Amino acid sequence: MTDKVDSAIYIYDVEFDKVKTIKLKTFLGRVNHTLRNENQIYFALKDDAIKWREKYRWYSNPVITG
Secondary structure (H helix, E strand, O other): HHHHHOOOOEEEEEEEEEEEEEEHHHHHHHHHHOOOOOOOOOOOOHHHHHHHHOOOOOOOOOOOOO
16 A cells, blocks of 8 residues: 555646656645645645644644643
């Protein structure tokens, strides 16, 4: 299933009249950076989304002990 992350996305560059390739993970990173003020983050794999959610929950609701 991790082959999705290495999948290619094809981009047509109008300025240079070229078709370029970019890895899905790189593309999603750029999209997420552009939309960083939104309430959604995009992932290629469900496992990555679940891991990020668990990490984010901890930071947004830290458990204070002691």
